[in-house]
Amino acid sequence: MSEVQVKESGDGGKNKQKKQTLRVDFTPMVDMNMLLITFFMFCTTLLKPQTMNINMPTKDPVKDDTETNQVKNSGAITLLLGESNELFYYEGMPEDTKTGEKHYDDPDFLKPISYDTDGLREYLLKRNSGIYEQIQELKEQLQAQQIPDSIFRQKSKEIYDKAKENPRTPTVMIKPTDLSTYENLVDVLDEMLVTNIGAYAVIDLQEGDRYLLYKKTGNCEYLTEKQKNEGNGCK
Amino acid sequence: MAKVKVKKQSTFIDMTAMSDVTVLLLTFFMLTSTFIAKEPIQVTTPGSVSEIKIPESNLITILVDKAGKIFLSLDYQQDQVLETLRAVGNDYGYTFTPKQEDTFKKLKSFGVPISYMGTFLDMTTENQDKYMQEAGNPRVGIPTDSVEVKDTQGAVISRDNEFIRWISHATRIRNESKAINPDLPELQLAIKADKETTYPVVKNVMDDLRSPGLRKNRYLLITNLKTASN
Numbered sequence: 298m299s300e301v302q303v304k305e306s307g308d309g310g311k312n313k314q315k316k317q318t319l320r321v322d323f324t325p326m327v328d329m330n331m332l333l334i335t336f337f338m339f340c341t342t343l344l345k346p347q348t349m350n351i352n353m354p355t356k357d358p359v360k361d362d363t364e365t366n367q368v369k370n371s372g373a374i375t376l377l378l379g380e381s382n383e384l385f386y387y388e389g390m391p392e393d394t395k396t397g398e399k400h401y402d403d404p405d406f407l408k409p410i411s412y413d414t415d416g417l418r419e420y421l422l423k424r425n426s427g428i429y430e431q432i433q434e435l436k437e438q439l440q441a442q443q444i445p446d447s448i449f450r451q452k453s454k455e456i457y458d459k460a461k462e463n464p465r466t467p468t469v470m471i472k473p474t475d476l477s478t479y480e481n482l483v484d485v486l487d488e489m490l491v492t493n494i495g496a497y498a499v500i501d502l503q504e505g506d507r508y509l510l511y512k513k514t515g516n517c518e519y520l521t522e523k524q525k526n527e528g529n530g531c532k
Numbered sequence: 533m534a535k536v537k538v539k540k541q542s543t544f545i546d547m548t549a550m551s552d553v554t555v556l557l558l559t560f561f562m563l564t565s566t567f568i569a570k571e572p573i574q575v576t577t578p579g580s581v582s583e584i585k586i587p588e589s590n591l592i593t594i595l596v597d598k599a600g601k602i603f604l605s606l607d608y609q610q611d612q613v614l615e616t617l618r619a620v621g622n623d624y625g626y627t628f629t630p631k632q633e634d635t636f637k638k639l640k641s642f643g644v645p646i647s648y649m650g651t652f653l654d655m656t657t658e659n660q661d662k663y664m665q666e667a668g669n670p671r672v673g674i675p676t677d678s679v680e681v682k683d684t685q686g687a688v689i690s691r692d693n694e695f696i697r698w699i700s701h702a703t704r705i706r707n708e709s710k711a712i713n714p715d716l717p718e719l720q721l722a723i724k725a726d727k728e729t730t731y732p733v734v735k736n737v738m739d740d741l742r743s744p745g746l747r748k749n750r751y752l753l754i755t756n757l758k759t760a761s762n
Contacts, residue, residue: 320544322544322547323546323547323548323550323551324545324547326547326551327547327550327551327554330551330554330555330557330558331554333558334554334557334558334561337558337561337562337565338561340565341561341564341565341566347580347582347583347584347585347586347754347755347756347757348582348584348585348586348722348752348753348754348755349580349582349584349752349753349755350582350584350750350752351750351751351752351753352749352750378731473731473735474731475730475731475732476730476731477730477731478727478728478729478730478731479578479725479726479727479728479729479730479731479733479734480578480727480728481731482731482734483578483579483580483727483753483755484578486580486753487579487580487581487582487758490580490581490582491581
């Protein structure tokens with residue numbers, strides 16, 4: 298292939314016609330190309346990083362208590378992100394404003410759960426069953442390009458709005474402690490996406506949650522300075 | 533005597549085809565690739581199943597390292613980026629020479645207090661990189677404190693939360709030019725933090741963004757694609 302036939306015309310007719318093959322050696326060329334390819338492979342990103350949309354609640358003071366109390370106790374799930382990949386959850390509120398019932402000293406109120414598929418995901422899927430299947434169906438239709446994005450959004454909004462009427466529909470409150478990592482937060486937000494949870498928010502830890510965590514784990518670091526000074530055996 | 537003819541066989545391998553293939557591959561890589569942007573710190577982002585791609589431009593990336601140092605990468609129209617630099621400098625009484633502004637345009641990301649920006653921009657690229665690696669230096673990272681920060685000699689490094697100023701000036705300048713040209717897309721904010729960063733560090737950044745002066749409640753978290761494991 299890399300041979301070029303060169304016909305040498307004999308001068309004077311005396312010389313015999315000589316056929317000379319001119320071969321170009323492509324090996325160095327290949328070497329150089331390989332080097333360039335290696336360079337490009339190491340210096341480039343083919344995959345663009347992914348992103349995750351997040352809406353945080355505003356910092357503005359809440360006008361009245363009705364807004365915070367809108368989360369129905371029966372549907373509320375609170376996730377507490379603890380130290381070294383520990384995760385706890387409780388359902389409802391630790392303090393019932395209507396009946397005055399308190400759960401702070403109930404050792405089984407705060408339950409441990411894992412970040413794994415058979416932990417948090419399984420639990421949320423169970424709680425969100427019904428809605429999960431409907432949204433999943435829509436998502437599949439969207440992926441197969443059977444429906445456009447606008448219809449997907451409209452229909453999923455309808456499903457979520459309808460689900461709100463059911464008091465058992467989960468509303469997840471994510472409360473990361475100071476000892477948790479950023480990865481924990483992203484993992485939990487990820488599970489919300491996977492299990493098609495309609496309503497979730499990242500909220501600051503309250504004193505009651507801190508106390509529950511302290512009771513469960515015995516770790517003083519969960520408490521605020523004020524709580525530590527109030528006794529509790531942490532000084 | 534019968535002569536044994538030794539046939540001379542050439543071991544020449546034709547490399548033309550091979551070269552063709554490599555050139556094709558090379559072309560592919562050159563056309564599809566985008567270069568990894570040089571970042572002052574190495575950050576391993578957490579994995580997520582979210583498949584939303586990061587926008588290519590009109591983006592402010594907030595890089596957060598493990599210790600909570602903040603670096604910014606302004607990725608939008610260059611004249612507006614320069615205007616942002618001037619506005620932030622003006623707030624603190626600093627001006628920049630055209631040469632310094634030119635260097636700033638070429639910077640992919642930066643993380644120095646505005647008081648030190650001029651000196652930083654005068655450095656060579658090598659020294660800039662070296663400077664960014666100085667972990668314990670209080671002049672690395674954009675200050676987020678609301679109080680005066682002083683160095684060991686008592687000179688003021690920063691006066692108030694410069695991070696909030698950068699973001700607010702950037703969005704203000706974008707909104708002003710958006711009033712003239714409504715087709716301009718909104719500036720988006722993306723947080724890129726290391727997965728081992730503790731939550732309070734990330735929370736500080738989020739709280740700054742939510743502060744009354746900014747009211748930024750929507751932003752993107754940059755993650756890696758995690759393959760769904762069942």
